[in-house]
Amino acid sequence: MALSNNTIEEKLVEKFGDQVSAFSTASGILSFESPAPINLKVIQFLYDELGFTFLTDLCGVNYPDQKGAEIVVVYHLHNFIENVRIRFSVAVPVEKPDVFTASKLFESANWMERETYDFFGVNFIGHANLKRILNVDEMDYFPLRKEFPLEDQTRIDKDDEMFGRG
Amino acid sequence: MRPVRFNIHPKEAEIADAISMAPAPDGIGGEGFFATQLSSVVGLARKNSLWPLPFATSCCGIEFMATMASHYDLSRFGSERVGFSPRQCDLLMVMGTIAKKMAPVLRQVYLQMAEPRWVIAVGACASSGGIFDTYSVLQGIDQVIPVDVYVPGCPPRPEAIIDGFMKIQDLVGQESIRRRNSEQYKALLNSYGIQ
Amino acid sequence: MEAHQNIDLPQGSIEKKTTTLNLGPTHPATHGVFQNIMEIDGERVVSTEQSVGFIHRAFEKLAERRNLYQITPITDRLNYCSSPINNMGWHITCERFLNVETPKRVDYLRVIIMELARISDHLICNSIVGVDTGAYTGFLYVMQYRELIYEIYEEVCGSRLTTNIGRIGGFERNFSNTAFVKLEKFLNEYPKVLKEFENLFTRNRIFMERTQGTGGISAARAMNYGFTGPNLRAAGVDYDVRVANPYSSYQDFDFTVPIGSTGDNYDRFLVRNAEMWQSISIIKQAYEKVQSFKGADAEIFHADVPAYYLPKKEDVYNNMEALIWHFKIIMGEVDLPKGQIYSAVEGGNGELGFYLVSDGGRTPFRLHFRRPCFIYYQAYPELITGGMLSDAVVTMSSLNLIAGELDA
Numbered sequence: 001m002a003l004s005n006n007t008i009e010e011k012l013v014e015k016f017g018d019q020v021s022a023f024s025t026a027s028g029i030l031s032f033e034s035p036a037p038i039n040l041k042v043i044q045f046l047y048d049e050l051g052f053t054f055l056t057d058l059c060g061v062n063y064p065d066q067k068g069a070e071i072v073v074v075y076h077l078h079n080f081i082e083n084v085r086i087r088f089s090v091a092v093p094v095e096k097p098d099v100f101t102a103s104k105l106f107e108s109a110n111w112m113e114r115e116t117y118d119f120f121g122v123n124f125i126g127h128a129n130l131k132r133i134l135n136v137d138e139m140d141y142f143p144l145r146k147e148f149p150l151e152d153q154t155r156i157d158k159d160d161e162m163f164g165r166g
Numbered sequence: 167m168r169p170v171r172f173n174i175h176p177k178e179a180e181i182a183d184a185i186s187m188a189p190a191p192d193g194i195g196g197e198g199f200f201a202t203q204l205s206s207v208v209g210l211a212r213k214n215s216l217w218p219l220p221f222a223t224s225c226c227g228i229e230f231m232a233t234m235a236s237h238y239d240l241s242r243f244g245s246e247r248v249g250f251s252p253r254q255c256d257l258l259m260v261m262g263t264i265a266k267k268m269a270p271v272l273r274q275v276y277l278q279m280a281e282p283r284w285v286i287a288v289g290a291c292a293s294s295g296g297i298f299d300t301y302s303v304l305q306g307i308d309q310v311i312p313v314d315v316y317v318p319g320c321p322p323r324p325e326a327i328i329d330g331f332m333k334i335q336d337l338v339g340q341e342s343i344r345r346r347n348s349e350q351y352k353a354l355l356n357s358y359g360i361q
Numbered sequence: 362m363e364a365h366q367n368i369d370l371p372q373g374s375i376e377k378k379t380t381t382l383n384l385g386p387t388h389p390a391t392h393g394v395f396q397n398i399m400e401i402d403g404e405r406v407v408s409t410e411q412s413v414g415f416i417h418r419a420f421e422k423l424a425e426r427r428n429l430y431q432i433t434p435i436t437d438r439l440n441y442c443s444s445p446i447n448n449m450g451w452h453i454t455c456e457r458f459l460n461v462e463t464p465k466r467v468d469y470l471r472v473i474i475m476e477l478a479r480i481s482d483h484l485i486c487n488s489i490v491g492v493d494t495g496a497y498t499g500f501l502y503v504m505q506y507r508e509l510i511y512e513i514y515e516e517v518c519g520s521r522l523t524t525n526i527g528r529i530g531g532f533e534r535n536f537s538n539t540a541f542v543k544l545e546k547f548l549n550e551y552p553k554v555l556k557e558f559e560n561l562f563t564r565n566r567i568f569m570e571r572t573q574g575t576g577g578i579s580a581a582r583a584m585n586y587g588f589t590g591p592n593l594r595a596a597g598v599d600y601d602v603r604v605a606n607p608y609s610s611y612q613d614f615d616f617t618v619p620i621g622s623t624g625d626n627y628d629r630f631l632v633r634n635a636e637m638w639q640s641i642s643i644i645k646q647a648y649e650k651v652q653s654f655k656g657a658d659a660e661i662f663h664a665d666v667p668a669y670y671l672p673k674k675e676d677v678y679n680n681m682e683a684l685i686w687h688f689k690i691i692m693g694e695v696d697l698p699k700g701q702i703y704s705a706v707e708g709g710n711g712e713l714g715f716y717l718v719s720d721g722g723r724t725p726f727r728l729h730f731r732r733p734c735f736i737y738y739q740a741y742p743e744l745i746t747g748g749m750l751s752d753a754v755v756t757m758s759s760l761n762l763i764a765g766e767l768d769a
Contacts, residue, residue: 059716076716083606107587107740108587144422151301152301153301155305157305224438224441228441262416263418267415275387303419
């Protein structure tokens with residue numbers, strides 16, 4: 001009854017054909033990608049047919065070099081009964097970062113999507129309350145994108161000489 | 167092999183006639199009277215009965231809990247009752263990182279405190295932003311409120327927190343009665359935008 | 362009158378029947394900075410709106426700037442009540458990513474430290490639940506034993522709370538004899554203290570009536586909300602990362618995973634107490650296993666990975682290779698391989714996951730922390746709606762919300 005990574009891969013290809021791609025196995029976890037418009041269908045399939053009923057994690061990654069697919073939303077799911085994990089990512093361009101929300105299916109996705117919006121600017125369509133969660137509400141940029149710096153640029157008291165930048 | 171350093175042979179305290187009293191301030195005394203400055207007496211009373219407001223946000227808050235517990239007891243210094251209402255407290259102990267989202271809240275709590283009030287910044291994050299030189303962390307609470315004592319450490323040991331507290335006690339004991347109404351103090355508050 | 366800064370009074374707020382209560386960021390210490398703007402009807406909570414982020418320190422952005430060893434101090438400050446677990450979780454993630462295998466003695470020593478950290482975390486949570494129901498004594502009793510755990514950490518790594526303990530591949534030094542003497546003192550004295558703590562609370566009528574039936578959640582809802590750790594186990598689901606994806610040789614140990622049934626505050630308290638008993642048993646087993654290593658085996662405290670493990674100072678001053686490795690590691694000249702990994706450990710609050718993406722540079726390209734507190738705090742409105750205000754406070758403390766982990 002064990003659900004192996006090969007079985008999962010076969011079932012996914014059977015259902016979605018060439019819309020699921022880039023299968024790889026990093027340290028035992030199967031990862032694959034799919035286009036952003038069908039992300040809910042894939043998650044629903046994993047939930048109903050393959051038993052991945054627990055959303056472990058939802059986060060974003062910014063690849064500024066991949067033109068047209070700069071922001072990637074990564075889902076980690078877990079099947080408790082078979083004890084199998086899976087990773088699934090969708091990529092969206094930075095000009096129109098729209099992804100359908102998974103919060104109707106998993107309540108835990110609610111805040112994780114708000115955090116991804118706060119850090120990367122991903123617009124989750126259908127989310128009930130897409131506001132900033134960790135940063136101040138007045139912030140007008142998305143800090144975890146690679147183009148923005150770590151430090152607060154409005155400081156005037158830092159002595160560059162002491163930091164080796166003077 | 168290092169020898170065991172912790173105390174496995176504790177000495178019994180000799181407390182038969184060891185009642186310790188606070189040292190008396192300078193003054194002129196005689197039979198049935200003692201004359202001294204009002205500020206010394208008031209300072210002595212205030213410093214041994216400070217009521218802190220623990221504004222604990224993160225890891226330094228856990229070290230504060232260890233300081234309040236029985237091993238490093240802070241109530242020996244008169245602060246048995248920690249209060250959470252700003253109007254009732256003398257000492258604002260800011261322990262932990264203050265993010266920019268939290269800074270207005272901290273300022274409001276400071277404004278609500280009644281004079282005389284003192285502020286102690288416990289830990290590296292409250293003193294200067296600590297290891298978090300990021301866009302979301304306030305680089306030291308002295309950007310928004312005036313601070314009296316800074317306690318460095320990440321987190322400071324309970325002994326260090328007690329040392330900072332004792333320095334506040336020195337400041338309280340020697341403060342002049344007129345300080346809170348003086349021009350200098352008003353100028354200090356104005357520099358922070360506090361009327 | 363100055364406008365309120367944290368509450369926007371909406372239209373019709375005079376005519377409405379419920380009171381708006383700002384259970385604001387300046388909580389009576391202990392819990393951390395969360396804001397809940399509640400609508401209460403007398404004592405009953407009708408609804409609540411949560412605000413977090415008051416201690417957002419941008420760990421994930423900070424990690425993109427730091428090499429592997431510089432990230433360990435910031436993982437300390439996630440769940441700071443049990444920082445060794447965070448440190449070792451990060452080192453285990455790096456080891457899995459870099460294919461480093463740790464020797465058994467290192468694994469067993471790590472298990473001892475991690476279980477001590479788990480006890481330390483559960484002690485804070487349970488004694489603070491006691492304080493919130495009005496019983497301060499339990500807190501004072503158990504803080505003494507947390508001080509002893511801190512002394513053990515000090516012997517191993519030098520620091521009490523934010524430990525920055527260990528290295529990739531093991532520990533920075535072998536455990537001294539004093540550390541084992543203190544560990545034995547802990548193992549001798551602590552079970553009696555835990556028994557006394559349980560006697561104060563577990564069958565105490567006031568405590569039972571305060572905590573039973575409040576803040577409950579069903580197993581299905583808990584899984585949907587992404588609960589992990591003692592909160593999920595109290596709801597009835599026996600998911601424990603130590604059993605599902607064993608790390609650091611946990612498969613060699615014999616322990617049970619306690620579960621509850623209703624997921625209310627009382628069940629969470631009991632599950633944490635039961636886990637502390639299991640932790641004591643695991644530490645005893647690990648200590649016996651460590652003592653069974655004799656001779657040269659008893660001196661092993663790290664894996665042999667010169668590329669990631671700082672060499673001893675004597676070697677750095679005398680040996681050319683050690684000097685070069687020391688330089689490369691400190692200056693961060695050792696590049697990470699490309700790839701990504703998700704690795705989780707069982708923290709005090711549940712599954713603490715590290716998602717590391719590397720593009721071959723010396724610092725991670727993206728490091729995301731899967732923080733259990735952040736995810737299960739979303740369920741808080743569902744847990745308290747319809748209940749009383751004082752139960753809302755006890756529920757918040759029994760969920761063991763650590764602000765540092767929540768906001769990262």
